[in-house]
Amino acid sequence: MSVKTQKTEKLQKVLARSGHGSRREIETLIEAGRISVDGKAATLGDRIEVKSSTKIRLDGRVLSIKEAEKEVCRVMAYYKPEGELCTRNDPEGRPTVFARLPRLTGARWIAVGRLDVNTSGLLLFTTDGELANRLMHPSREVEREYAVRVFGEVTDAIKRQLTMGIQLDDGPASFKTLTYKGGEGINQWYNVTLTEGRNREVRRLWEAVGIQVSRLIRVRYGDLDLPKGLPRGGWVELGLEQINYLRELVELDPEVVTKVAVPRDQRRLKANQIRRAVKRHSQVSERTGGTKRPSTRAGTKTGAKSSTKPVTKSRTRT
Structure with a gap:
C-alpha cells in the first residue's frame, strides 16, 4: 500500500519564493506579528502545507502564494x-x-x-x-x-x-x-x-x-x-x-516523469556531441596548420604523387 508523505515548508520559505521579500525580511514581519495563516497569528518556525485554500495575510491583506514546483526524484x-x-x-x-x-x-x-x-x-x-x-x-x-x-x-x-x-x-x-x-x-x-x-x-x-x-x-x-x-x-x-x-x-508513491533522456533524446545528444567534437578538431587543425593533408586539387605542385585511393571520411564511433 502506498503511503503519502505530507509536504510542509517553512512559512518564510513559501513567502520568499512568492516574491514577498527575503527570508530574513519575512522572519522580521513574523516576529512583529504582522503575518497570519488562515486567521491565526504566525510564529517563527511555523511550517505550512500550501493548498488552494490556504490564506496568508500581511497586515490583513491576502498575499498571493506559489506552490512549490514538484522536484523530480532522481x-x-x-x-x-x-x-x-x-x-x-x-x-x-x-x-x-x-x-x-x-x-x-x-x-x-x-x-x-x-x-x-x-x-x-x-x-x-x-x-x-x-x-x-x-x-x-x-x-x-x-x-x-x-x-x-x-x-x-x-x-x-x-x-x-x-x-x-x-x-x-x-x-x-x-x-x-x-x-x-x-x-x-x-x-x-x-x-x-x-x-x-x-x-x-x-x-x-x-x-x-x-x-x-x-x-x-x-x-x-x-x-x-x-x-x-x-x-x-x-x-x-x-x-x-x-x-x-x-x-x-519502501511504500512511496510512484514517479510519472524522469530526468533521464529517452533513447531518441540520447541519440540527438550523441549527435550533437560528435558535431561539437568535429568542430573543435577542425578549429585546432586550422590553428596548428601542420596537420592538414596535402591538397590533391588543381594547383598541386608538379611531380607530387597523388593518391590512387579514394579519400574516405573517418567514422566516429557511437
Whole structure:
C-alpha cells in the first residue's frame, strides 16, 4: 500500500519564493506579528502545507502564494572505488564520492547508506531525502549483497555461526545468506546478504569468527545489481522503472516523469556531441596548420604523387 508523505515548508520559505521579500525580511514581519495563516497569528518556525485554500495575510491583506514546483526524484548508481570516502568534504583532502558526481541545480545528491573507505561497489544516490531514509532504515529490511574475499579456513561451524547470529558491540548480527563462490588456497570468495547497514558490519562479523577480509565489494542493493560494464568511479542515472521499483519497495508513491533522456533524446545528444567534437578538431587543425593533408586539387605542385585511393571520411564511433 502506498503511503503519502505530507509536504510542509517553512512559512518564510513559501513567502520568499512568492516574491514577498527575503527570508530574513519575512522572519522580521513574523516576529512583529504582522503575518497570519488562515486567521491565526504566525510564529517563527511555523511550517505550512500550501493548498488552494490556504490564506496568508500581511497586515490583513491576502498575499498571493506559489506552490512549490514538484522536484523530480532522481537516483544514480555509482561504482565506488576503494580509497574514496562517503563524505562531502574531508579535512585531510582525501578523495570523496561526491567529487565525481554531476552537479545539480536546486537539488543535491544524498547517499543511500555508506561504504567504508576500503570497500568498493554499488552505492546509490538520490535527490529524494525521504526515499534515502526509508531505503536505509532497518525496519524496511532491504537486502544488501556483498562479494567478499576472506583469508582463512571457513569451517561448517563458522558458517553456522555467521548465519545463526553473533553478538557484536552494537548488538546481535548475522548474514541472511552465505554462499561459497570459489577461490584458491585459503583465499576464498563468498557472497553474503544482510538487511541492514551498520558500520563495517560485514567485516566485523567475519572478524568475530577469526577470519580476515581481504576484499569487499557491494554487488546489489534490493534487486538492483551493480551495472555490468560500469567502470570504477563511473555512474549511471536510473530510469523511471528502476526508480519506481525502489519507491514501491519502501511504500512511496510512484514517479510519472524522469530526468533521464529517452533513447531518441540520447541519440540527438550523441549527435550533437560528435558535431561539437568535429568542430573543435577542425578549429585546432586550422590553428596548428601542420596537420592538414596535402591538397590533391588543381594547383598541386608538379611531380607530387597523388593518391590512387579514394579519400574516405573517418567514422566516429557511437
